[in-house]
Amino acid sequence: MPEKDDFLLQDFLPFLLNRAAEESSLAFQSYYKNRYGMLRNEWRVLFHLGTYGTMTAKDIGQRAKIHKTKISRAVAKLSERRFITRSRDESDRRSEHLQLTPAGEAAYRDLRGQAASYDKQLADRFSKEEEQLLRRMLRQLAGIES
Amino acid sequence: MPEKDDFLLQDFLPFLLNRAAEESSLAFQSYYKNRYGMLRNEWRVLFHLGTYGTMTAKDIGQRAKIHKTKISRAVAKLSERRFITRSRDESDRRSEHLQLTPAGEAAYRDLRGQAASYDKQLADRFSKEEEQLLRRMLRQLAGIES
DNA sequence: GGGTAATAGTTGTTTTTGTAACTAACAAGG
DNA sequence: CCTTGTTAGTTACAAAAACAACTATTACCC
Numbered sequence: 001m002p003e004k005d006d007f008l009l010q011d012f013l014p015f016l017l018n019r020a021a022e023e024s025s026l027a028f029q030s031y032y033k034n035r036y037g038m039l040r041n042e043w044r045v046l047f048h049l050g051t052y053g054t055m056t057a058k059d060i061g062q063r064a065k066i067h068k069t070k071i072s073r074a075v076a077k078l079s080e081r082r083f084i085t086r087s088r089d090e091s092d093r094r095s096e097h098l099q100l101t102p103a104g105e106a107a108y109r110d111l112r113g114q115a116a117s118y119d120k121q122l123a124d125r126f127s128k129e130e131e132q133l134l135r136r137m138l139r140q141l142a143g144i145e146s
Numbered sequence: 147m148p149e150k151d152d153f154l155l156q157d158f159l160p161f162l163l164n165r166a167a168e169e170s171s172l173a174f175q176s177y178y179k180n181r182y183g184m185l186r187n188e189w190r191v192l193f194h195l196g197t198y199g200t201m202t203a204k205d206i207g208q209r210a211k212i213h214k215t216k217i218s219r220a221v222a223k224l225s226e227r228r229f230i231t232r233s234r235d236e237s238d239r240r241s242e243h244l245q246l247t248p249a250g251e252a253a254y255r256d257l258r259g260q261a262a263s264y265d266k267q268l269a270d271r272f273s274k275e276e277e278q279l280l281r282r283m284l285r286q287l288a289g290i291e292s
Numbered sequence: 293g294g295g296t297a298a299t300a301g302t303t304g305t306t307t308t309t310g311t312a313a314c315t316a317a318c319a320a321g322g
Numbered sequence: 323c324c325t326t327g328t329t330a331g332t333t334a335c336a337a338a339a340a341c342a343a344c345t346a347t348t349a350c351c352c
Binding site for chain 4: 185186213215216219238239240241
Binding site for chain 1: 283
């Protein structure tokens with residue numbers, strides 16, 4: 001005796017967002033995982049460095065709202081695999097400037113291309129106006145000042 | 147020297163969706179965690195049983211696209227805490243029918259109320275039309291036939 | 293019916309996360 | 323300078339997720 005209720009799970013935005021996020025991430029996820037053995041936070045860090053150039057772990061964390069612990073680990077692995085180099089800031093020896101190596105640049109360009117293509121694939125389900133509205137609303141919900 | 151690129155991380159739908167999902171889940175997450183000591187998959191299972199009544203683990207998995215391992219563990223914990231009861235299907239002894247206990251019902255009603263209120267809070271940032279469009283697009287991306 | 297495959301659910305093991313405590317370097321006020 | 327506080331980043335330990343192997347039961351089909 002399934003009772004119908006007025007508020008279903010599929011009506012709940014956090015649930016919908018989570019499911020949509022998982023679903024839409026699958027293809028790209030398996031790409032960077034198989035191709036570069038990267039984890040989610042690793043490609044994110046790589047992406048930031050590729051997009052904005054040299055920056056510190058803290059900067060990345062603030063921009064992407066990733067916790068410093070995750071960044072620290074992602075940076076360690078990326079560095080170990082020679083995708084990035086780290087150099088201490090001599091004027092403030094607590095921070096490190098991170099930057100891509102040529103291999104890192106190459107991986108970044110490749111991943112950016114893939115991401116753009118997956119993104120297009122996803123967005124193509126909607127009209128141009130809908131798409132823009134969607135992005136705007138998601139930025140709102142994500143707390144990203146656009 | 148930050149070089150501007152044509153495809154930024156914040157343009158990438160999977161990234162945006164993930165961030166929006168995380169951000170929007172925070173409040174509800176800490177509610178069910180602190181109030182009932184539940185995990186994400188546990189409240190999801192509870193929600194399904196509350197909404198649709200008795201069903202099997204497999205049914206829940208299909209509807210919510212949650213892997214059977216996660217459901218199995220969520221069910222074990224919910225059952226151990228007396229939120230649900232399990233009974234074997236005598237016509238197919240492989241499956242178990244799950245249903246809420248009175249305590250489970252109570253928790254479900256409470257959580258549903260909370261969810262509805264968080265949902266409203268989130269949706270109120272948009273107009274009614276925008277909101278409906280957002281839900282429709284998210285269902286699309288999530289692969290939920292609406 | 294007897295063997296093979298499929299299905300429901302569980303358990304074990306390995307990766308990843310989350311949380312919090314920690315080190316090292318700097319800042320600021322007296 | 324020296325104590326107290328703050329900041330950047332790391333590490334250790336506990337919690338959770340991913341993945342694969344496993345049990346029990348049913349379905350298929352020759």
